[in-house]
Amino acid sequence: MEKTQVSFKKMSLWQVVILGVAYMTPMVVFDTFGIVSGITDGRVPLAYIFALVAMLLTAFSYARFSRQTEKPGSAYTYTAESCGAKAGFFVGWCSLLDYILLPLVNALLAGIYLEAVIPSVPYWMWVTLFAGLVTLINCFRINFLANLSLVFVIAPLLLMVLFIYLVIRGVGEGQGYEHVLTLAPLFNGDSSILPLIAGASILCFSFLGFDAVTTMSHETQDPKRTIPRAVMLTTLAGGIIFLTASWFIQLYFPSNVRFNNPDEALPEIVLYVGGALFQSVFLCAQIMNTFASGLATHASASRLIHIMGKDGIFHRETFGQVHSKLGTPLYAVLLVGLISLTAIALDLATVVSMISFGALIAFTAVNFSVFVKFYVRDQQRHGMKNIFLNLILPFISVGVIMCLWFNLERSALLFGCGWLSVGIVIFLYKKLKKQNIVIGNAY
Template identity: 40%
Template sequence: MGEQTTLKRSLGLWSIILLGLGYMTPMVVFDTFGIVAGTTSGGVPLAYLVALVAMLLTALSYGKMVQVMPSAGTAYSYTSKTINGHLGFMVGWASLLDYLLLPMVNALIFRIYMNSFFPEISVWIWITAYVILLTGLNIWSVKLASRFNSSLVFLQIIMVVFFAIIAVVKLHNGHGNGVIFSIEPFIHSGIHFQTLMMGATVVCFSFLGFDAVTTFSEETPNPKKTIPKAIILTTLFGGALFIVASYFAQSLYPHLSTFKNTDDTLPEIAKYSAGVTFQVFFFAAAFAGVLSSGLASHGSVSRLLYVMGRDGVLPRKAFGYVHPRFRTPMFNVILVGLVTFASMSFSLDLISSFINYGALTAFSFVNLSVIAHYLFKEKRFKTPKEIINYAILPLGGFAFIVMLWTSLSHDSIYFGLIWSAIGFIYLLWQTRLFKVQPKQFDFELAEDTVELKAQ
């Protein structure tokens, strides 16, 4: 019997951080600025600050779990090993809703952008080119995909920096609030707790991506050290970009009456800030954001499918397959590409609402997995530090996620429950009505194997 091909460990810390930032799409802050500013009465940077603190709590939980389970399966693997295999499958199934649909969202946004510039060209041509590019890169090499993603992320960061410089000059010349450094974008009389939390709920979903870096755990040489650092740094860097960009946008445009279209303020922010030429470059960075997020999300979901296939909860021959030359889960990458084509049949609002169900399910159970593993299994509650790390912090993260659950749309909940029901039926069949546990991957054995191969 031949030795099973494994994923190639070729990603370093910064490659993984940039994949996470690519997933998060830094330029999205300008797209949603009008919506959040209207919700919070002009407190967008404060909403991002609140969301950053909340997401850091869950990011810490991801970091704790990857230290004991360096698997690409993320919430699925953590729940399966710490709480229950059946529940773990259901969490993984719900997470697929998030991971599978995000590539579709990016494809939809790409289609909208290209159709607005070239309405005479069929949108099928753009979607086909988009899917072929991202699928090809993810099959060929995770390192190549990472390098391409890095260039796209750097372009977005450069645009945020340029916008900040332009904003400083304009504020110095009396535009907007007329003050470069001010506390007003964070705190003023019009901001109220309830509306602030509503705004924080909206921008929390801009942080989706810090968790996705864990799906590359089996493609970095030292995941127990690299991935926890990558999770925290991705969250902090992403949060810093969002806060800086939203601070200067709020300072420069304190009143929504400036904009004709508050549902997507990116084009007008670029035009009003520095004219049509800057708007073109801004759009280029927005395109880069769509491509980087699509590339990272495409790679992430293929890894989650791979782990579920390797464990045998999905058909192993197809989903657990790794190409012997490219060392990537080729069949899964192709499947995600085919699913992305389905974006032609759905609206952006509908798909976006469904994503949140899967993301919140994963976040909830990662926090609970920390408690189950460290507090109950390892009995790590003997010192104040252990109580804070393994009880208070994950409970705080879980509490905030519960608050986000209450803000989900009815469509998101209904579709999520239907998706979960389908998964539950499959689980009944796969486990013979719960007579057997779903198979699980042995992380310790895998690590020993990797070390032996290295020797």
């Protein structure tokens, strides 16, 4: 490891967007459909519209900050620069929770899928193989990762197009709604709003890719121009994919009554639509999609650890350096790989419930930081445009995210508070250590 940065070819706009979309795992819409359809009474596409609006508001806040600085770090950096280092530390610590758990989720899902395809190989071995391969690829330059992610994103999306074709053929022939051209997936007679908000609170965390791309500023061409555009394009691309897929699934399945297990509806959805062979092919595509997401989430998590290492939150000599030949934060990459291996001993429900806390902390902090930076500190408060952009819109965004807070599961809240408590202990320890060093130097 060397302390100096080495010049490498940096990513273009489309490469950053591909990584952001890969981070989102587009085919997750099939995994969550059964759950959200039950919550919203068959209005999953409308819940996605609610979620997309909420995420676009927050993405706009991220984009505004990324125009102001080339420094990466996502909510951690933006909060620290606006509200101070202490606030930045706690937001970064909470954000780190979902960053390091998402690679673990992908390793866990890959183990489940691969064991279903080849049951003769034990689950723990699949998890080890998946985590090891993802870690190895992440050791190399980010351009290689972005180009590889493109392959693993495009293939499942093409299969999704085939799925839509099969749905169009099946609708009106005794399956789902009578016609393809109907607004029933949005308006089926149920006018209640609270179930839609509850559904959107689950779906919002499918959009985390726009947050992740902001951690890659140092590896991107012209970051002040590229990153803001990538943030908005990633959010829109994810929203379009999710909305389109959920629309056609809802056409075929007006409710979730046909599913034996709504919490894991993907195998049943593709079996009913395309038969056993299509189900097998689709499951292979899902494995590819999980691999793409694993690559992207691993990259983002290691970059955030590297950024926090450079700032001295983690050991600077270990995590704050970039490898001179590979051009990557090698030790941060390896640490994320080790954490991913713990998927061997965890279950999906437990891990997923932990992720939402950190994401909501980050979204709330960034929206509020827009108000602090632009309205309070920079005093951009003259004229209706500034008042709207720097005062009204940030608080609307915070209000929307607060609606999601009210739907946070109790287990996620308790675990998140426990994680925050660990952060407080680390913060107090580092502060005390710093004071002792100052006192020692004085003597």
